[in-house]
Amino acid sequence: MYDFAYHKPTSVADAVKLLAADPDARPISGGHTLLPALKHRLNKPSSVVDLSGIAELKGIRREGDRIVIGAMAKHKEIAESAEVQAAIPALAKMAGSIGDIQVRNRGTIGGSVANNDPAADYPAAVLALGATVVTSKRRIAADEFFQGMFTTALQPDELLVAIEFPVPQRAGYAKMRNPASRYVMAGAFVAKIADGVRVAINGAGPGVFRQKAMEAALSANWSPDAVANIKQPADGLNSDIHGSAEYRAHLVTVMAKRAVADAG
Amino acid sequence: MNVVAPFEGIGVSVKRKEDLRFLSGRGQYTDDIVRPGQTYAYILRSPHAHARINRIDTAAAQASPGVVAVYTGADLAAIGGLPCGWQIHNKDGSPMAEPKHPVLAEGKVRHVGDPVAVVIADSRERAKDAAETILVDYEVLPAAATMQAALAPGAPAIHDGIAGNLCYDWHIGDKAVNDAAFAAAAKVVTFETTNNRLVPNAMEPRAAIGDYDTTTGEHTLFTTSQNPHVIRLLMGAFVLQIPESKLRVVAPDVGGGFGSKIYHYAEEAIVTWAAARLGRPVKWTADRSESFMSDAHGRDHVTKASLALDANGKILALRVHTQANMGAYLSTFAPCVPTYLYATLLAGVYTTPTIYCEVKAVFTNTVPVDAYRGAGRPEATFLLERLMDVAAKETGIDRVELRRRNFIPADAFPYQTPVALQYDSGDYQSTLDEALATADWAGFEARRAEAARRGKLRGIGVSTYLEACGIAPSAVVGSLGARAGLYEVGTIRVHPTGSVTVLTGAHSHGQGHETTFAQLVSDRLGVPVAQVDVVHGDTAKIPFGMGTYGSRSLAVGGSAMFKAMDKIIAKGKKIAAHLMEASVDDVEFDRGTFRVAGTDKTKSLGEIALTAYVPHNYPIEEIEPGLDETAFYDPKNFTYPGGCHIAEVEIDPDTGRVAVVQFTAVDDVGRVINPMIVEGQVQGGVAQGIGQALLEHAVYDTNGQLLSGSMMDYTMPRADDLPNVGVATHTTLCTHNPLGVKGCGEVGAIGSPPAVINAVVDALRDYGVSHVEMPATPDRIWGIINAGRKMAAE
Numbered sequence A: 001m002y003d004f005a006y007h008k009p010t011s012v013a014d015a016v017k018l019l020a021a022d023p024d025a026r027p028i029s030g031g032h033t034l035l036p037a038l039k040h041r042l043n044k045p046s047s048v049v050d051l052s053g054i055a056e057l058k059g060i061r062r063e064g065d066r067i068v069i070g071a072m073a074k075h076k077e078i079a080e081s082a083e084v085q086a087a088i089p090a091l092a093k094m095a096g097s098i099g100d101i102q103v104r105n106r107g108t109i110g111g112s113v114a115n116n117d118p119a120a121d122y123p124a125a126v127l128a129l130g131a132t133v134v135t136s137k138r139r140i141a142a143d144e145f146f147q148g149m150f151t152t153a154l155q156p157d158e159l160l161v162a163i164e165f166p167v168p169q170r171a172g173y174a175k176m177r178n179p180a181s182r183y184v185m186a187g188a189f190v191a192k193i194a195d196g197v198r199v200a201i202n203g204a205g206p207g208v209f210r211q212k213a214m215e216a217a218l219s220a221n222w223s224p225d226a227v228a229n230i231k232q233p234a235d236g237l238n239s240d241i242h243g244s245a246e247y248r249a250h251l252v253t254v255m256a257k258r259a260v261a262d263a264g
Numbered sequence B: 001m002n003v004v005a006p007f008e009g010i011g012v013s014v015k016r017k018e019d020l021r022f023l024s025g026r027g028q029y030t031d032d033i034v035r036p037g038q039t040y041a042y043i044l045r046s047p048h049a050h051a052r053i054n055r056i057d058t059a060a061a062q063a064s065p066g067v068v069a070v071y072t073g074a075d076l077a078a079i080g081g082l083p084c085g086w087q088i089h090n091k092d093g094s095p096m097a098e099p100k101h102p103v104l105a106e107g108k109v110r111h112v113g114d115p116v117a118v119v120i121a122d123s124r125e126r127a128k129d130a131a132e133t134i135l136v137d138y139e140v141l142p143a144a145a146t147m148q149a150a151l152a153p154g155a156p157a158i159h160d161g162i163a164g165n166l167c168y169d170w171h172i173g174d175k176a177v178n179d180a181a182f183a184a185a186a187k188v189v190t191f192e193t194t195n196n197r198l199v200p201n202a203m204e205p206r207a208a209i210g211d212y213d214t215t216t217g218e219h220t221l222f223t224t225s226q227n228p229h230v231i232r233l234l235m236g237a238f239v240l241q242i243p244e245s246k247l248r249v250v251a252p253d254v255g256g257g258f259g260s261k262i263y264h265y266a267e268e269a270i271v272t273w274a275a276a277r278l279g280r281p282v283k284w285t286a287d288r289s290e291s292f293m294s295d296a297h298g299r300d301h302v303t304k305a306s307l308a309l310d311a312n313g314k315i316l317a318l319r320v321h322t323q324a325n326m327g328a329y330l331s332t333f334a335p336c337v338p339t340y341l342y343a344t345l346l347a348g349v350y351t352t353p354t355i356y357c358e359v360k361a362v363f364t365n366t367v368p369v370d371a372y373r374g375a376g377r378p379e380a381t382f383l384l385e386r387l388m389d390v391a392a393k394e395t396g397i398d399r400v401e402l403r404r405r406n407f408i409p410a411d412a413f414p415y416q417t418p419v420a421l422q423y424d425s426g427d428y429q430s431t432l433d434e435a436l437a438t439a440d441w442a443g444f445e446a447r448r449a450e451a452a453r454r455g456k457l458r459g460i461g462v463s464t465y466l467e468a469c470g471i472a473p474s475a476v477v478g479s480l481g482a483r484a485g486l487y488e489v490g491t492i493r494v495h496p497t498g499s500v501t502v503l504t505g506a507h508s509h510g511q512g513h514e515t516t517f518a519q520l521v522s523d524r525l526g527v528p529v530a531q532v533d534v535v536h537g538d539t540a541k542i543p544f545g546m547g548t549y550g551s552r553s554l555a556v557g558g559s560a561m562f563k564a565m566d567k568i569i570a571k572g573k574k575i576a577a578h579l580m581e582a583s584v585d586d587v588e589f590d591r592g593t594f595r596v597a598g599t600d601k602t603k604s605l606g607e608i609a610l611t612a613y614v615p616h617n618y619p620i621e622e623i624e625p626g627l628d629e630t631a632f633y634d635p636k637n638f639t640y641p642g643g644c645h646i647a648e649v650e651i652d653p654d655t656g657r658v659a660v661v662q663f664t665a666v667d668d669v670g671r672v673i674n675p676m677i678v679e680g681q682v683q684g685g686v687a688q689g690i691g692q693a694l695l696e697h698a699v700y701d702t703n704g705q706l707l708s709g710s711m712m713d714y715t716m717p718r719a720d721d722l723p724n725v726g727v728a729t730h731t732t733l734c735t736h737n738p739l740g741v742k743g744c745g746e747v748g749a750i751g752s753p754p755a756v757i758n759a760v761v762d763a764l765r766d767y768g769v770s771h772v773e774m775p776a777t778p779d780r781i782w783g784i785i786n787a788g789r790k791m792a793a794e
Ligand SMILES: Cc1cc2nc3c(=O)[nH]c(=O)nc-3n(C[C@H](O)[C@H](O)[C@H](O)COP(=O)(O)OP(=O)(O)OC[C@H]3O[C@@H](n4cnc5c(N)ncnc54)[C@H](O)[C@@H]3O)c2cc1C
Pocket: A026, A027, A028, A029, A030, A031, A032, A033, A034, A035, A051, A071, A097, A098, A099, A100, A103, A106, A107, A108, A109, A110, A111, A112, A114, A115, A117, A119, A120, A121, A122, A154, A158, A159, A160, A161, A181, A182, A183, A184
């Protein structure tokens, strides 16, 4: 790890000020992604802005037909939240399936969504549910937020503050884990919301993406069979020692089927 | 009040004495040790698989904050290379190619992770900071990352003067006899397989501390080793030229080895050498990424085999051609693994009359490969037990029946195989019968049908295996090329009040020796386990030793202790005879009590010990005071554990994921001292075997970069990958050691991989599959299923 300065502001405004003043500063939430990168010397921030002292970023609440989750909510809190369990059980279940107990006790939804690891879980839920990402500057629709591998609409001095999830009529999630890392090798989140049906695929490609053919099929007929014969093209999907692009393409269909079954 | 102490001897599951220390975080591992004035070494490693080093500029690093010294290969050129402990001879009698293995790279790097320079600073982070400023001018050369690439015409030469990157071309068996048997066969079955390359991944990464006493000239090396005396021998005699009397090697608590901590590594020599040069202790601890690219890897064979059978399924002959990857340099025992620990095992449990095996050992631009849990025997077992299933399929003979027809019968021991070994005991029909019954083999079809209703493909697989461990008779291994003896040393020190300290040359790094060995003493001398302390891992305390590997600790180390106890008892009898005014011949000894035969005159071991140390009334003309005996025990033969493993798997045809749902192991490990520890050893071994079969794979790309270089990409078995493993033992005694023990450390890893793959192939019976390579990952299985479906559709 390289040397860095450490700040622990108590408000979003102060945190943003620290980030704006120093282009090499980095926010840190759970640290379960950033710290390993620092330890491997893959990252050399001049300062680290710890978000754990900011009350505005915490908490999970229901606001009308939305569930609002603060950026600093930990995976474990989301998994165990009565509000989330009642309104979006697939999201609670997803949170409870991330990593292991240590990861769930430290890792946050804000850190995960801001990081946008193609193999992460939450981005699929955010995209499929058509959630809104609330930042220190603006409100960003999920469709605009995720911009490919480890890339989002966030600017360097912009903090992710909360995520607003519309409560869906139905939602389900299924994933195949990478055997080694246990991150997602291919996953599908399916949701029926007021605007229609949305299907988001994670793990399989360089970033989370919507599967429009499946959305159309499920709009016409919400059942596992509706997606069973929709083939995901392998072009552009990830290929590595754990799975070829063809295998991942196949898994997309299998996981979509299972996600619909999971949604009921 | 007369309290009867509980019996804690042979056959009792005494709780492990060492666990209080380990479970409460009070183990003392090498990295826990802090020496006054300690400095920290960081090793700069090659990012290239193969490159010439034109120049190394360390000026900036030398001037970095906190830096004490920076060394490169040029500074170490005067010291020796890392020695190889085993010499194999080619078919034509010439010795194997044995290139220098420099401690720090000299002019060239040959694998990613090859040490290039060392920075020593007042903290690890500062050493690392400085290392980043070292400029190495590499001229990148084409790499040969696989054996196929290394053996191809025009392949890059990894070592100057070694033609075709060939380390040796060795064989065993009579080719003419073998050819004749094949010519007469009713049926010939062929099979090809790659035994996957593995990274041992002990929980504790390697570490080493060099310390030097400037007043006495004594060097001390603390190191994560399975065999400190061997390290002292190799490093002292061959690398640094330090006499044994001035070199102490300590291997304190060690967190797992699995073979990877047998070998003498560059870092041990670097810290020992640098500490003397600097007059300050130097510590090095690997991080996990470094372990992946610097610990010796395991397995990595490519094999073609043929089996000749008569019309009744009786095996007539076996022929095997194997290529074995050595990596870039010869690790300490690498050459013996694919030869004397592999080809000599190819008879397995069968009466194969003739075996011919050729082995080509190949240098590649990868991390050196050496023994890893099982070492050679898992490769032989996988080959044989897959071959038996392939033969069963091709002959139409039931796979269990085919095995039975070829078993060495229980009354045929001692049994001489055509590949040098002579088995002393075994009962393969019985271990098979017991495993079939426990696993409910007969009821499998119902379970398959039930799984099919759930959409799952269920399969069952069996492996009947044998291995050779308890290495080994010194004269025999010497004649086969070992550059060391393989006896073991044990000291039994009975203290004046009757408590006992055991000094053993074996080393415990998870095996529970502190308990098992104490039980041996308790069983024989009648001393409670709590009063028997086992000391190991320090050349300053232990007379000598060859260490722990090849499941040898109990069979060889335990036998040494037994022999030392013989001496204690013999001497005790003389003292007792003197005290009880009887003839020595009339004194009997049983569990701590000396008795004049046929009388009620007795003396306890404690009384005898006290007399031995306070010899007021003592046969001083006849014997010396004290009760402290050492024995060097050289085994008469290998030991031959064997048994039967049965795996049952379920495959999800949609994802290709294989789940092992049931596993039965019935092993003959000889006499069982502590059943709980044996069960733990078998379970751990099976976990690693399932890991090899389904999960683990060290993969290099064509440029020699390790793609599975971290836990993100190297799949270690986890608790939820494993079934409950049913472990049972069925004992036949070893006939040539005094304890009747065989060894249990590796059987789990040896017997299980073919059982799992046989089950996987069985599950895929409807997809036209005759073999599935390891690891049977979801991707690989789905590929097979998908191809099968396509074929069916066409
Ligand atoms: C062993 C292990 C297993 C894991 N398994 C999984 C898994 O199965 N599925 C999965 O999805 N994830 C997994 N993770 C990742 C885990 O969920 C992390 O918590 C997550 O990726 C990042 O969250 P964090 O709070 O730790 O973020 P940090 O590491 O603190 O930060 C991550 C990145 O986001 C930035 N950031 C953090 N907070 C904000 C904010 N509020 N606004 C703007 N930028 C911000 C940081 O600067 C950094 O770049 C695993 C992690 C580990 C260590």
